[in-house]
Amino acid sequence: MSSPKRSFLFLQGVCSPFFQRLARRLVADGHRVAKVHFAGGDIAYWSRQSGRAYRFRESLAALPAFLEEIRQRHGVTDQVLFGDQRPIHRAAIASARADGVRSHVLEEGYFRPFWITLEQEGVNGHSLLPQNATWFREVAPSLPALPRPTRFRSPFRVRATHDVLYHLAGLGNPVLFPRYRNHAPVTAPVEYAGYLKRFTQLRFWKPRDARRIASxxxxxxxxxxxxxxxxxxxxxxxxxxxxxxxxxxxxxxxSFARGASSDSRLCIKNHPLDMGLIDYAGLIARLERRYGLEGRIVYLESGDLNALLKHATGTITVNSTSGIVALEHGCPTIALSRPIYRLDGLAFKGTLDEFWRQPTPPDHDLFRCFHKTVMHTVQLNGGFYCRPGIDLALDHVTRRLEAEVSPLEALL
Structure with missing residues (x-):
């Protein structure tokens, strides 16, 4: 059931046309939309047809009062943003909660590649999903069967093009937004230079890494x-x-040096989108010597992670979605922080030193319940960058934003 017409405030979005298209869809459905620009890229990916826009040019300390004035002026009921850990978004979520305004947080999917995440108030470590295995076992049986996702191809070059255009528009920030500080710790030119160097080397690494994985x-x-x-x-x-x-x-x-059996090996695989700014190979080689692990460490710059996890004795992650992939394969997994899948019966709850000797496979039935519940409540079929993915996401996100109660709220 759709809610009465509402008033949405958009903050920073993903580097693509997704936010402006979503805003236009909401306006076409009769809702009011306003937008706050924090940087030149925000302006580049917005249009007048998407809603009234305001520029925030002050220091972060002035943001809560600025947003409160806009919320009052437009009677804002909901705010929409991408990622909950940007400094501007942390301040915005806190002030919105105090005003009784719901925050809808979009993020990359917990399950990929054909899904995105939409949660209220926060994602990942701030997710409203209970950290309670019993809850997942209880609610999953009542949920409908999951539909098959509509698949689409999202070329990296499309995402990269949007990113470059967004940051090119940011060249005007010193004049238009003099106090803006990017949430990313690395500037765009440094990031692009790193990608260029690393991607030119990948063609040499791939055959070598494929042999290492096979071994x-x-x-x-x-x-x-x-x-x-x-x-x-x-x-x-x-x-x-x-x-x-x-x-x-x-x-x-x-920990591996202390706790793992002498015949075991540790495979460390780099992230496919790593910028190449840290010499991980050199760091690992030095640590290999320091901890007496010569011949027991395998480092990969590329390769098929699914094949690795399918046959692995165990997986170690901090809070990556690769932990979910490992659990899908039935691979024993330990998380070093508190991701949504750190549940009794899924992720290993002992210490890392203990994990090497006692890797416990995840409970298959619990993972089925977890997967079904997460997909039903906070995952939507679609993407943020290519046109087919955006088209899909727009349909699903719009319906979710217009609903009076989210599926997760209904279960809670």
Whole structure:
């Protein structure tokens, strides 16, 4: 059942036309829409037809009062944003909650590649999904069967083009938004230079890494997998106790040296979108010598993660969605922070030192309940970058935003 017409305030979105198209859809359905611009890229991916826009040019401390004035002026009932850990969004969510305004947070999907996430108030470590395995077992049987997703192809070049255009528009920030500070710890030119260098090297790494993966799978020795997350990821910076991936790598390798059997190996695989700004190979080689692990560490810059996880003895992650992929394969998994899948019966609840000796497979029935519930409540078929993905997402997100009660709220 659709709600009465509402008033939506849009904050920062993803680097693509998705937000402006979503706003137009809501306006066409009779809702009111306003937008706050924080940077030049926000202006580039907005239009007058999408709704009235305001520019925020002050320091972060002035943002709550600025937003409160706009909410009152437009009678805002809901605000929409991408990612809950940008400094401007943390302040906006807190002030909206105090005003009784709902925050709808969009993010990349927990299950990929054909899904996106939409939750109220926060995602990942701030998700409203209960950290209670019994709850998932109880609610899943009453939920309808999951439909098959509509598949689409989302070329990386499309996403990269949107990103470049967004940051080119940001060249005007010193004049238009003099106090704006990007939430990303790395500037766009440095990021692009890193990608260019790394992607030119991938063609040399892929054959080598394919051989290393085949060797790991074919040999009878047990192996564990540590899939790296992006060092700049908010999941690491804001939702974990680690300062970055180098600290994660050292923590895991030190524990592996203490607790793992002498015949086991540790495979560390880089993230496919890593910018190449950290010499992980060099770091791992130094730690290998420090902890006496020569010959027991395999480092990959590329390769088929699904094949690795399917045959692995166990997987170690901080809070990556690769942990969900590992659980899908029935692979014992330990999470070093508190992602949504850190449930009794899914993720290993002991210490990392204990995990090497006692890797416990996830409960298949519990994972089925978890998967069905998460998909029903906070996952929507679609994407943020290519036209087919955006078209799908618009239909599903619009219906979810217009509903009086979200599926998760109904279950809670």
């Amino acid at each position: 790991l799978i074919d040999e009878p020795r047990p192996y564990f997998v540590l899939p790296l997350q992006l060092n700049s990821d908010a999941q690491i910076r804001d939702h974990s106790d680690f300062s970055g991936m180098p600290e994660v790598i050292e923590h895991v390798m030190a």
